[in-house]
Amino acid sequence: xxxxxANTFILIDDPETALGFYRDALGLEVRMDxxxxxxxxxxxxxxxxxxxxxxxQPHGGRTQVEGDEILSxxxxxxxQAAIFKTDDLEGTFERVKASGADILEVPxxxxxxxxxxxxxxxxxxxxxxQAAK
Numbered sequence: 001x002x003x004x005x006a007n008t009f010i011l012i013d014d015p016e017t018a019l020g021f022y023r024d025a026l027g028l029e030v031r032m033d034x035x036x037x038x039x040x041x042x043x044x045x046x047x048x049x050x051x052x053x054x055x056x057q058p059h060g061g062r063t064q065v066e067g068d069e070i071l072s073x074x075x076x077x078x079x080q081a082a083i084f085k086t087d088d089l090e091g092t093f094e095r096v097k098a099s100g101a102d103i104l105e106v107p108x109x110x111x112x113x114x115x116x117x118x119x120x121x122x123x124x125x126x127x128x129x130q131a132a133k
Contacts, residue, residue, distance in 0.1 A: 007043070009054045010081045011074045012123040015040040018055045021121045025099035026084065026092070026129075028053070036060075046084075053082065074123050081125030083116075089131040093117045096129070107131075 012018040022028050022044050031052055032043035039060035045052045058074060059067030073079065086092040089107050097103055102120040109115050116130035 005051050007052045007054055008082075009056055010121075010125060011058050011070060011079065012055045012121070012125070013057065013071060013075060014122065015042050015055060015057065017122040018042070019044075021096075021099060021101060022053070022055060025096045025101065027095075074125065077120055077124040077126060079125050081121060081127050083128040083130060085130050085132045087132045089115060089117065089129065092129055 010018075010022075019030070019042060023030055027046075028044040029047050030042060031045055032041075034041045034043075039057050041057075041060065042055045043052045044055060057067075058070035062070070093107050096117075096119055101122070104118040104120060104126070105116075107115060107117045114130045114133075116128050118126060118128050121127050
């Protein structure tokens with residue numbers, strides 16, 4: 001039996017702004033861009049990797065109350081979105097910094113054995129980027 005991760009979701013409040021971060025600053029490719037009933041889902045992924053990340057709005061497929069509650073948590077920075085790896089941490093960090101992302105931690109050697117940085121995406125999600133070993 002083989003089991004692999006195909007898709008994961010990151011909740012965002014504005015798809016266009018999220019694309020500026022995930023596509024333009026991080027360099028992920030857009031794989032799908034779907035609008036339905038006033039909502040938009042954009043699927044991105046790293047070139048050469050099969051895992052896709054679906055950037056979705058909290059109100060899509062949920063009640064107004066549920067969407068409002070989730071959006072409140074997202075914009076307060078309550079969610080860890082993802083941890084990415086790169087073979088050029090400093091270069092990636094500089095690109096993300098230049099995009100205007102909220103910088104939480106510059107590239108740092110962590111006590112748990114990785115060198116990484118921490119930023120918030122435009123929706124407030126925590127994103128860590130670590131150096132590939």
